[in-house]
Amino acid sequence: MVNVAAQKILEEKFGYDQFRPGQAKAIDKVLAGENVLALMPTGGGKSLCYQIPALLLPGITLVVSPLISLMKDQVDALQENDIAATFINSSLSFPEIQERLQLAAQGAIKVLYLAPERLDSDGFRHQLARLQISLIAVDEAHCISQWGHDFRPSYLSLAPALAELPSQPPVIALTATATEQVAADICQRLRIPAANEVKTGFARDNLAFQVVRDQDQDRFLLDYLKLNPDQAGIIYASTRKETERLTQLLQRHKISAACYHGGLSDVARRQAQEDFLYDRVNVMVATNAFGMGIDKSNVRFVIHAQIPGSLEAYYQEAGRAGRDGLPSDAILLFKSQDIQVQHFFIDQSELDEHFKQTEYLKLQEMTQYANTPLCLQRYILRYFGEVTEQDCGRCSNCLDQRELQDITVDAQKVLSCVKRMHERFGKSVVAQVLTGANNQRIREQHWQELSTYGLLSHQKQKEVTGLIDFLTAAGYLQATTGQYPVLQVSPSGIAVLRGQAKVQRKQAAQAQRSLPVND
Ligand code: ADP
Numbered sequence: 210m211v212n213v214a215a216q217k218i219l220e221e222k223f224g225y226d227q228f229r230p231g232q233a234k235a236i237d238k239v240l241a242g243e244n245v246l247a248l249m250p251t252g253g254g255k256s257l258c259y260q261i262p263a264l265l266l267p268g269i270t271l272v273v274s275p276l277i278s279l280m281k282d283q284v285d286a287l288q289e290n291d292i293a294a295t296f297i298n299s300s301l302s303f304p305e306i307q308e309r310l311q312l313a314a315q316g317a318i319k320v321l322y323l324a325p326e327r328l329d330s331d332g333f334r335h336q337l338a339r340l341q342i343s344l345i346a347v348d349e350a351h352c353i354s355q356w357g358h359d360f361r362p363s364y365l366s367l368a369p370a371l372a373e374l375p376s377q378p379p380v381i382a383l384t385a386t387a388t389e390q391v392a393a394d395i396c397q398r399l400r401i402p403a404a405n406e407v408k409t410g411f412a413r414d415n416l417a418f419q420v421v422r423d424q425d426q427d428r429f430l431l432d433y434l435k436l437n438p439d440q441a442g443i444i445y446a447s448t449r450k451e452t453e454r455l456t457q458l459l460q461r462h463k464i465s466a467a468c469y470h471g472g473l474s475d476v477a478r479r480q481a482q483e484d485f486l487y488d489r490v491n492v493m494v495a496t497n498a499f500g501m502g503i504d505k506s507n508v509r510f511v512i513h514a515q516i517p518g519s520l521e522a523y524y525q526e527a528g529r530a531g532r533d534g535l536p537s538d539a540i541l542l543f544k545s546q547d548i549q550v551q552h553f554f555i556d557q558s559e560l561d562e563h564f565k566q567t568e569y570l571k572l573q574e575m576t577q578y579a580n581t582p583l584c585l586q587r588y589i590l591r592y593f594g595e596v597t598e599q600d601c602g603r604c605s606n607c608l609d610q611r612e613l614q615d616i617t618v619d620a621q622k623v624l625s626c627v628k629r630m631h632e633r634f635g636k637s638v639v640a641q642v643l644t645g646a647n648n649q650r651i652r653e654q655h656w657q658e659l660s661t662y663g664l665l666s667h668q669k670q671k672e673v674t675g676l677i678d679f680l681t682a683a684g685y686l687q688a689t690t691g692q693y694p695v696l697q698v699s700p701s702g703i704a705v706l707r708g709q710a711k712v713q714r715k716q717a718a719q720a721q722r723s724l725p726v727n728d
Contacts, residue, residue, distance in 0.1 A: 212237055218261050222290060229254040231409040236261050239344060239381050244401040246350070247383045248392060248408040251525065252506070252532035255383040256283075259346035263320050264292065268341030268376070269313055272322045274348040275361055278479070279503070280322045287320055296322035313340050325352075325363035328370040337370070342378050345371060347399065350382035351521070354394035355564065357387065358521040358571065368398050385411075386525040389594040411524075411593050412601070415531045418585035419540045419605035420578070423675070426514055426542050427458055433512070433540075434464050434492065441485070442510035442538075444494045445517065445526055447550045455514065456494045469495035500526060506533035512540045515547040518554065519571035520578055520592050543579040545674055548572065556692060570690040580682030582606060582715060606715075613713040617705065619665065620680055620712040623673070624702045626661035627686065632697040636681075636688075639696060640673040679714060 211233045219225050228236075235247045235258040247258050263270035274280065280296035287294035295309050295318055312318050321340075327333050351357035353364040371380065380399050387395065396403060421429060430444065446452045449470040456468035467481040467490045485493040486505050493499060497517065511530040517523045523541070531537030555568040574592065581588050586601035600607050626643050627634075641648070642656045645663025656662055665673050677696070680686045685702035688694035704710040 212240060214265055215240070215261050218264050219257070222264065222292075223257065223261075228257075229409075231407045232258055235381065235407045238405055238407070239379055240265060242379050243405055244380045244399060245382070246392060246396055246399075246401045246406045247381060248387055248406060248411075249383070249385060250409070250411050250413055251385045251528035252534075253385065253409060255348075255385070258383060259344060259381050260287070260292070260320065262344055262381075266343035268316075268343040269318055270320050270344040270346060271337070271342050271378075272320060272346045272348060273325050273328070273364075273367060274322055275325060275352055275364075276349070277324050278482070280324075282504075284320075284322060292320060293318050294320040294322070297327060298322075298324035299326065310336055310340075316341070325361060325367065328366040329363055334370050334373055338373055338375060342374055342376055344378050345380045347380060347382040350384040350395050350399075351387045351391050353382075353398055354387075354391045356394055356567065357391045358519045358525075365398075368400075371399075385528060386521045386593075388521065388592065391521075411590055411595055412586060412597070413528060413531065414601075415534050415536050416527070416539045416586075417536065417603040417605075418527070418589070418601075419538060420543055420585065421540060421605070422543045422579070423671075424542065426544075427455075429542060430455070430459070430512065430514070431462055431464075433510075434459065434462075437510065439491060440509040441488065441491055441505065441507050442493075442512065443500065443508060443526075443529060444492060445499075445511065445513045445515075446494065446496060447515040447517070447547065447554075449496055451514065452494045452496055459492060459494065464492060465490040466492040466494055469493055469499040471496065471498040497522060497526065500529050503529060504532070505529075507535075508532065508537065509535075510538040510540065512538070512542065514542050515550060516541065516543055516575060516579060518551045518568065518575065520575050520589060521571070523575060523578070524589055524593075541579060545576075545671075545678060548576055551575075552692060565692075566690050569692065569694070573688055573690065573694065576678065577682040580678040582679070582683060609715050611715045613715055615711060616676075616714045617711045619676060620685060620705055622661060622664040623677060623680060624685060624698050624706050626659070626664065627696045627698055628706070629659050629661050630656070633695055635693055635695055636674050636677040637670075640670050640677060643673050644668060644670050646670070680712070683712070683714075685712065 215236050219228060231247060231249055232254055235245050238245045239262045247255055249255050259270055277298045280298055284294045284296050297306050297309055313321055352359050352361040382395050382399050392406060444455060446455055449472045452468050452470050456466050459466040467484050469478055469481045484490045508530045511527045527539035530539050551572050555565055578588055584600035584607050585604035587597055590597055626639055630639060641651060642659060642662055643665040645666040651657060681688055684699055685705055687697045687699045705712055
């Protein structure tokens with residue numbers, strides 16, 4: 210049953226006829242005073258789930274959001290709709306903050322955006338406790354979980370801060386990116402009953418996922434952009450230096466591009482963001498510092514020039530394409546060497562050992578996405594705990610017309626080599642043994658004497674590591690987590706070794722909308 214008052218606001222204030230999936234249910238529960246977790250894909254319309262209750266409830270709706278750079282835009286958009294909104298974050302001076310709190314205390318504010326860091330301060334929490342707060346919305350709620358890919362320690366102050374509020378308002382947590390583990394963590398921390406998870410399908414029916422392996426990245430990008438001129442898109446790169454190099458490359462080829470990363474000044478970042486948002490440049494080349502909460506509906510492609518650190522990060526970044534529902538591309542350019550950069554990030558991070566292991570595991574899962582022969586959309590959904598029987602029919606794996614080849618014999622050679630090396634080594638050493646490399650380590654370990662030494666000597670080492678990646682993604686091999694993953698043969702790999710199962714493979718998938726790369 211759609212709440213009549215909510216429906217009226219949807220039409221009159223926001224100008225929409227119908228709720229999107231999940232919106233009405235989330236709003237009803239919030240209005241009934243219950244805590245809710247809204248899991249909806251990017252562009253699914255999460256904001257209305259708290260903005261409409263904000264207008265129906267008597268006091269203030271507090272929106273906790275890590276997106277400081279976007280709060281002003283969000284507030285401006287609400288004000289344009291005659292909704293009294295404001296924000297408090299570190300960009301304001303102390304007197305400005307006091308003035309806004311004063312306005313809120315006088316009942317002149319309906320929606321108050323807040324950076325989570327504010328909640329770390331006892332004094333501020335006391336001031337909040339004096340306001341009439343009717344609802345708390347926790348945006349980007351995955352940031353509360355240490356299992357999430359974007360954990361923010363300040364989010365941990367949320368639960369104690371909420372407990373101090375005399376009105377004990379309901380909480381609505383919102384995210385587009387949560388594995389089952391992260392969702393459970395959010396619910397536990399914010400006391401959301403499992404039954405109040407409002408989950409709409411995560412599938413993005415207008416996105417064509419593609420994995421492009423081992424191609425010349427610069428050529429691919431230039432060809433793709435020539436084929437898709439005047440389209441807005443984002444190119445993610447894993448380092449600041451690489452974003453700058455790519456921006457210059459595109460600009461040299463007369464492609465209008467801006468650069469965005471955390472090392473640029475606030476002014477430069479703001480300028481780049483606005484140029485992109487207001488269609489003054491087509492392509493944004495950025496690190497993952499760009500984009501959380503960006504509401505640009507006509508992004509036609511998101512290309513990852515290098516592999517990101519986790520499938521959650523990937524889906525969230527790729528999901529910035531096609532918020533308007535029109536067909537859009539989400540392309541991952543994959544080279545196995547790029548994994549090293551992500552390894553380095555984890556290694557250098559200040560996480561404790563336990564969390565480093567989790568990050569390594571996530572990276573492995575991301576790498577498996579790049580190597581899977583399965584439908585890419587299904588693969589992602591399964592990662593988020595959503596089981597579907599249907600292939601998407603749009604991704605590069607679904608559209609890959611090539612015949613499956615029987616590679617059982619080569620697979621057996623790899624699996625048997627892993628076994629003979631006592632499942633104690635990683636893929637590059639295994640590939641060296643299989644290709645018959647002759648280096649000091651091989652000689653020292655007497656690996657030339659193994660019966661599997663040189664069994665794939667007609668192949669390049671890169672091809673063999675590619676084959677190992679494929680066998681890992683397909684589940685015949687398992688890699689341990691950690692900085693130096695060690696290969697082990699899984700039960701399904703044993704079946705292949707025993708001749709009880711066959712292995713089939715298509716050649717590496719190509720992007721469908723790009724021109725063939727010119728040599
Ligand atoms: P997200 O879930 O990514 O936070 P938003 O709340 O920003 O999504 O909504 C994405 C877009 O969809 C916005 O432009 C919003 O105005 C629009 N939108 C939200 N709800 C509806 C609806 N019921 N009908 C039509 N458009 C909607």
